[in-house]
Amino acid sequence: MLLSYNDKMVNLELLFEQAQRNIDLRDKLHYEVAEMLCTVIIREDPKNAVAYHNRGGSKAELGKCEEAILDFDKAIELEPENTANAITYGARGFTKYELGKFEEAIADYDKAIELDPESATVFNNRGFAKQELGKLEEAVTDYSKAIELDPKCAAAYHRRGFAKQELGKLEEAITDYDKEIELDPKCDVAYNNKGSILVQQGKYFEALVDLDKAIELDPKSTHSYSWKGSALEALGQLQEAKQCYQTALEQLQTIPEEKLHKYNYRHLIRCTEGLTRFGFNLSDKVNYYQKLAKDKGFTEKDL
DSSP states (O other), X not given: OOOOHHHHHHHHHHHHHHHHHHHHHOSHHHHHHHHHHHHHHHHHOTTOHHHHHHHHHHHXXXXXXXXXXXXXXXXXXXXXXXXXXXHHHHHHHHHHXXXXXXXXXXXXXXXXXXXXXXXXXXXXXXXXXXXXXXXXXXXHHHHHHHHHHOTTOHHHHHHHHHHHHHTTOHHHHHHHHHHHHHHOTTOHHHHHHHHHHHHHXXXXXXXXXXXXXXXXXXXXXXXXXXXXXXXXXXTXXXXXXXXXXXXXXXXXXXXXXXXXXXXXXXXXXXXXXXXXXXXXXXXXXXXXXXXXXXXXXXXXXXX
16 A cells, blocks of 8 residues: 555654654654654655754764764755754854864864854854863853853853863852852763862862762762861861862772873872871872873863
């Protein structure tokens, strides 16, 4: 039995609805189903830009970033004048960011903003890409625009706080972390970052309050144990400090070397040096982590 044109359109609409429902469930299995359904739609309707966009989004969530970019490219090619492409440019930009292609990501975010200058998410994400390139002041400007567009964008407060922390604007960073905590009181990273600033300022008792909260929210908050060790050591609570360094070091050593970033190395070195001060013979490990960091291009300033 042959289907009429109208029957095929009805079937495609049902497939599209099913694909969207699977995307909305946001887990690996349903992204795989969504990818399959979008592939069927594309086979029947090769000029369906939305199907390419949705398949690209599903592939990106599944870690198939290069394939996802090809789908986003096709969606834009099919409807180059569609202002809805702001979403596709934004999605392609985020996927390129995930691949470490920060300049290309920024170019896509620029285009997305040109098409839709009211998207807080895109300004926030462009700021993050700029921050990765060390363009901290520009990143802060983007985060501030994201907050202007969406005053409840907790992620923008978090990232602006972190950029300001990197710029040495510590009090302003604390203000942003406080606002993030107000919006998202279960964000352990905000408590950790605020606590780290307080340690650097010598406000050890205040720091411990925030670091303990971070650990309560996430018992595997490695960096929080590291900073807590520093605070406790400064307060002369040496046994507790040693335990924190050991806990942090044990957790950090479970991370595969290829996934370590400069902040991990910073804490690895802090913990090993701290334990060395307590008489542990870890100098070889300190040298090893420092060498790994330098091999990855991190400088002494980074660490």
